[in-house]
Amino acid sequence: MRAVVCETFDGLQSLTVREVDKPAFGPPGVPGAAARDVRIRVHAAGINFADTLIVQGKYQLKPALPFSPGMEVAGEVTEVADGVTSVQVGQRVMANVLFGGYAEEVVAPANCVYAIPDSMDWASAAAFPIAYGTSHVGLVERANLQAGEFLVVHGAAGGVGLTAVEIGKYLGATVIASAGGPEKLEIARQHGADHLIDYTKENVRDRVKELTGGLGAHVIYDPVGGDLFNDSVRCTRPGGRMLIIGFAGGKVQEIPANLLLVKNITAIGYTFEGLRTLFPDMIRRSMEELLSWYASGDLKPHVSHTFALEDVQEALTTLVERRSTGKIVLTV
Ligand SMILES: NC(=O)c1ccc[n+]([C@@H]2O[C@H](COP(=O)([O-])OP(=O)(O)OC[C@H]3O[C@@H](n4cnc5c(N)ncnc54)[C@H](OP(=O)(O)O)[C@@H]3O)[C@@H](O)[C@H]2O)c1
Structure with missing residues (x-):
């Protein structure tokens, strides 16, 4: 699959877009993790300020190199682990991941994946969770x-x-x-x-x-x-x-x-x-409430810019230079 790859912590200019292996279910060393995973074909990925820090090694989380940044996505479920019942293959979803979202596919734990309302487009959904x-x-x-x-x-x-x-x-x-x-x-x-x-x-x-x-x-x-x-x-x-x-x-x-x-x-x-780890049920309740407010027309996600995956450097530079309002989204 194609993905944005961070090879060194030298900042935005060192990001490339290239072919990489698809992510596997279950992060290594986490017992039982594979049983809770969901594979998503990514249509859009939200850009966050934290992404500009993580690619410089300045964020609280420092993934092993090389890695793909990207903390939130919207897309279609293409596979679920045997233990997952909360979402189904073919469903339109949004998801939070720690990194890996700037890619054609991502694997997310089911408790970070939420069905999106029919009326919500991919860009709004990718801009929503965080x-x-x-x-x-x-x-x-x-x-x-x-x-x-x-x-x-x-x-x-x-x-x-x-x-x-x-x-x-x-x-x-x-x-x-x-x-x-x-x-x-x-x-x-x-x-x-x-x-x-x-x-x-x-x-x-x-x-x-x-x-x-x-x-x-x-x-x-x-x-x-x-x-x-x-x-x-x-x-x-x-x-x-x-x-x-x-x-x-x-x-x-x-x-x-x-x-x-x-x-x-x-x-x-x-x-x-941090609170997701401490109180996962609180985060889920919050997302459900937000999605109901969206469905009743009370929230209006604002995406000022969309960029293709290949233009990730320009997307992140737009954020750093304070030229965006609301969110920036990469389309995949
Ligand atoms: N605590 C959490 O769980 C959590 C979650 C998400 C984000 N965050 C943090 O919240 C902050 C904003 O994140 P975001 O994704 O909303 O970013 P964003 O879209 O870039 O918004 C940041 C805003 O900060 C203002 N700003 C002031 N000085 C700035 C500077 N030197 N460089 C860039 N922006 C500056 C800008 O507004 P003006 O141009 O109007 O000044 C900009 O609109 C980040 O520090 C991020 O890490 C925390």
Whole structure:
């Protein structure tokens, strides 16, 4: 099969597309794993910020070289292990994998595979599990966002950010979107944001205070980190929650513990993949709820760019250079 291959950890430029062996059922050394596997003929693969890190050896997971990146796919089931009953051959599905998704075929454990609604196209399905899953579990299970609360979403037009805007709005929060520039903020507005802050021009701390009657936000959703996080601590209201999603800005902040203490703020560390291992049933419930919201027309996956598998370098460069909104998808 054809696949994108990472041969060295020298970054995006070292990625190639070539023929490789099809993946086998069951990762070596994991007893019983082969009995839970599903083979998928990939039609589309979602691009994630983490893919740009994993190919440089900078992600928390460092696969043995050579490997194919790609953490989420949409496609058709072509084979299931004997022990799998949750999906059938021929079904249209989306799936989460740790890597291997930028390829014509992928093998995924059945508990990471979800049937997709008939109305959902391949690109939307490939863009769905990680971005929506991260924001739903983060806002509902980790931050306990309530209707009527103020939610600030940073990087609000990005992959995870835009889904946090939609989900926050759906849950009844007043959503304050912050992003870099008017075009990105307009996308956030179209997906439900009530208030907009351009963090390249405006002072986030002052604007959030102004929009929340001087009290600050109840919940901050932060995939950007660095100095933005430091501003955010200062505009979180007493008793508020800060959801640490990522560090797309490139700088991992030190948290001023004195401010957390004085204002009774909770800083919440969170990774979607980590929780999948700890609480697989919670992740499945979350995906089922999200798919029902999609089916009723309440979620609108936004894919700003699609690229062919061969153009993977251009796809990842578009993400790194902050030219995308919502998600980028590779078509296979
Ligand atoms: N915790 C989890 O489970 C989880 C799950 C998925 C993703 N993440 C993390 O969340 C972050 C965003 O992921 P994503 O897939 O949504 O990425 P994305 O689509 O590229 O969005 C990132 C956003 O961050 C903003 N940004 C600010 N400074 C940036 C910089 N120097 N380089 C790139 N973007 C910058 C950009 O918006 P502006 O141009 O408007 O500033 C961009 O829209 C990443 O750190 C990722 O690892 C965490």
